[in-house]
Structures are given as structure tokens and as C-alpha cells.
Amino acid sequence: MTTAQAPIDSPFGMRSTAKEVAAGIDLSGKNIIVTGGYSGLGTETVRALARAGAHVIVGARRPDTAAEVLAEMDGAITILPLDLSDPASIDAFAKLVTEKIDQLDILINNAAIMASPLMRDARGYEMQFATNHLGHFQLTARLWPLLVASSAARVVALSSVGHRLNGLDVDDPNFENREYEKWPAYGQAKSANALFALELDKLGEPHGVRAFAVHPGGIVTPLQRHLTMEEQTAMGWFDEDGNTHESFKSIEEGASTSVWSAVSPLLDGMGGVYCEDCNVGAIADESTPRGSGVSPHIRDEDLAKRLWVKSEELTGVSFPAQ
Numbered sequence: 001m002t003t004a005q006a007p008i009d010s011p012f013g014m015r016s017t018a019k020e021v022a023a024g025i026d027l028s029g030k031n032i033i034v035t036g037g038y039s040g041l042g043t044e045t046v047r048a049l050a051r052a053g054a055h056v057i058v059g060a061r062r063p064d065t066a067a068e069v070l071a072e073m074d075g076a077i078t079i080l081p082l083d084l085s086d087p088a089s090i091d092a093f094a095k096l097v098t099e100k101i102d103q104l105d106i107l108i109n110n111a112a113i114m115a116s117p118l119m120r121d122a123r124g125y126e127m128q129f130a131t132n133h134l135g136h137f138q139l140t141a142r143l144w145p146l147l148v149a150s151s152a153a154r155v156v157a158l159s160s161v162g163h164r165l166n167g168l169d170v171d172d173p174n175f176e177n178r179e180y181e182k183w184p185a186y187g188q189a190k191s192a193n194a195l196f197a198l199e200l201d202k203l204g205e206p207h208g209v210r211a212f213a214v215h216p217g218g219i220v221t222p223l224q225r226h227l228t229m230e231e232q233t234a235m236g237w238f239d240e241d242g243n244t245h246e247s248f249k250s251i252e253e254g255a256s257t258s259v260w261s262a263v264s265p266l267l268d269g270m271g272g273v274y275c276e277d278c279n280v281g282a283i284a285d286e287s288t289p290r291g292s293g294v295s296p297h298i299r300d301e302d303l304a305k306r307l308w309v310k311s312e313e314l315t316g317v318s319f320p321a322q
Contacts, residue, residue: 003270003271003272003273003280004273005273005274005280005281005282005283005294005299006280006282006283007279007280007281007282008266008279008280009266010260010264010266010278010279012256012260012277012278012279013277013278013279014217014249014253014277014278015249015253016253016256016260016278017044017250017252017253017255017256018044018045018047018048018252018253018255018256018258018259019047019048019051019252020256021048021256021259021260021263021264021278022048022049022051022052022259022263025052025263025265026052026053027049027052027053027054027263028053028054029053030053030054030055030105030106031054031055031057031101031103031104031105031106031146032049032054032055032056032057032104032105032106032107032108032262033056033057033058033059033097033104033106033107033108033143034046034049034056034057034058034059034108034110035058035059035082035084035108035109035110035111035136035139036059036060036061036110036111036112037056037058037059037060037066037070037108037110038058038060038062038065038066038069038070038079039069040251040254041110041158041216041251041254041255041258042058042110042111042255043069043070043251043255044251044252044254044255045108045110045255045258045259046058046070046073046077047073048255048259049075049106049259049262049263050073050074050075050076050077051074051075052263053075054075054076054105054106055076055077055078055101056075056076056077056078057077057078057079057080057097057100057101058070058077058078058079058080059080059081059082059084059093059111059139060079060080060081060082061081061082061083061084061111063079063080063081066079067079078100080093080096080097081093082111082139084111084130084131084135084136084139085121085122085127085130085131085135086121086122087123087138087315090135090138090139090142091138091142093139094139094142094143097143097146098143098145098146101146102146102149103146103147103149103150103153104143104146104147104149104150104153105150105152105153105154106153106154106155106156106262106263107139107140107143107147107153107154107155107156108155108156108158108258108262109136109139109140109155109156109157109158109193110156110158110258111131111135111136111158112131112132112158112189113127113128113131113132114128114160114162114186115182115183115185115186116128116182117182118175118180118182120174123314124174125174125314126173126174126175126180126185128182128185128186128189129173129174129185129188129189129192130174132189132190132192132193133189133192133193133196133311134311134314134315136157136193136196137196137311137315137317138315138317140155140200140319141315141317141318141319141320142317144319144320145320147204147207147209148204148207148208148209150208150209151207151208152208153204153208153209153210154209154210154211154212154261154262154263154267155197155200155204155209155210155211155212156197156211156212156213156214156258156261156262157193157194157196157197157200157211157212157213157214158193158213158214158216158258159190159191159193159194159197159213159214159215159274159298160186160190160193160215160216161215161276161290161291161292161293162183162186162187162190163187163190163191163193163194163215163295163297163298164187164284164290164293164295165183165184165186165187166184166187166188166191167187167188167191167295167297167303168188168191168192168195168297168303168307169188170303170306170307170310173188173192173310173314191295191297191298192307193213194213194274194298195298195300195303195304195307196211196213196304196307196308196311197211197212197213197272197274198211198213198272198298198299198301198304199301199304199305199307199308201271201272202272202301203319204271205271210267210270210271210272211271211272212261212267212271212272212273212274212275213273213274213275213298214257214258214261214274214275214276215257215274215275215276215281215292216249216254216255216257216258216276217248217249217253217254217257217276217277217291218248218249218291256278257275257276257277257278260275260278261275264278274294274298274299276292277292281293281294282294283296283299284296
């Protein structure tokens, strides 16, 4: 049964770090995948989980860079090549993972691109939707037997408060019949991430697989690579002197909600919800600041189902029957 989208009693909050939320949790013997776990939030997510004893597999579009970044970390970390915009790469990654482990306890779909100029993958799909959503949809499907084998697995889908920018056009997700705009494209990709978690949780609950969507908060990371400083200043992220807005988090703080959603015992028996600031998010209304809150469209079960069907159509991938 899908959990109510309402805050719970959590001892953590906006300024908690990934290390703090993982403190005291023993992940020895657990297998975890973090896509893009060598840049920005992914790096601190991997650090906290490996420190807690897990075997962390990092899916990396640039494996050599990942090896350099993660070399100083303690723990069991495996790096495998993964390009989420390339279906063949996704399948190859999943095959390698299946050869290495017999169950997957946590999958963190972390990798993303944001507000990019119009780009399309080899199939002609818009790149933000293809990478952020469709790639992770296919990856999760390929890894599904391993998740089910865990009997108590979690899938964490990195969404964003960007979902509040706009909804999702299921009939034209690739901007084939409308003019491309980078922010609406990002908004619908992040809406898709949250809707995916909503529908995935319904599929997974009978098998002990629960799914959560996460807004990490505002953080300065390489995710902003497609934005100029002028754009970011105009949006209020930086002041004229280059200082970040007080609402922004450190990278360690930004990784905390992903880690909390993946490992917190407070979420046992729960799923399908959108989380922020190490808690279940609250539904937004007219008074909710633009940097937080849950828009009702990502709680629309009918829309989530329609997106699922569209995703199967676009990828040619279905989840294995159980």
C-alpha cells in the first residue's frame, strides 16, 4: 500500500549530512548501485554507503575519471561503465552486475543532466528525458530479478523540486510536436522520476521492493554545467559577489536524503513517496516556498501508469513477470 505523502517524525533535517544519517547503520553484506556515483552528490552518497560497510557498484559514463575520484575512499567500491543514454550500454552494465552479485539491496538512480540545450540520443529521444528517466527505467527493469532476490530492497529515484516547474506531457515527452525549452524539459524529466517511483513501488511491494523519490535540495555541483553564472545569478542562486543563496546545501548535506531514503529504518514498510530534507515531503499549496514541496501531479496514479506504459513503448523494455 502506497504511503501517505506527509512528513513523519524524523530526527534529521535540511542540514543533516550523509555521514550523519548513515551513522550506526551496518550495511555489511549489502550490495548497492549508485549511478553517476563519482560526481557531485553521487560521490558523497558512495562515501557514506561504503563507509557503512556496503559493496557499492558505481555506474560511470567516464570510468577512468571515476577511478581517480573514488581512489581515496575506503570500502568495497566497484566501477563499471554505464551510459544511460545508450540502451546497449545499460544492458551491458546490467549483465556485468549480474555476473558479480546474486542480489541487489539498494539501487540509487542518481545520475542526471539538467537544463541542457536540445540534444537527442541515437533513437531521437530528448536527452534529459532519455537520460534521467528512460535510462533508469531500463536499468531498473534489467536489475529487477536481483532486486526481488533481496526480498527487502529499496530503489531511490533522484527527482528534484524542479518537478514543480511543470507537469509531464506523456503524449509528447520528446518535444517532437512542440518547441523545446530546457526548463520545461527538465521539469518533466524530474516529474517522470517521481512518478516512476510511485508506480514502481506498487509493482515492487509484493516482492519486498520499495521505491522512493528524492529532492536533494539546492547544491552547487557539476549538474549546473549547462548554465551560465549570469543565469544562475538571475535565478537567485548566487548574489552579485558569487556567494550561494543561504538555502543552498553543501554536497554532504545534499547527499543526505538519498542515503536516508536508502537506509533509514524509519521508512521500513513505507514506499512510493517523495522525500526532501531527510523526511517525507509535504504537499505544496499557494504558501509553499518554491524551493520545496510536492506538486499534486507527481501523486497522480493514473499519470504514473500512463508514463509506465509510454516508457515500455519507447524503450521496448518491460519488467520481468514474477
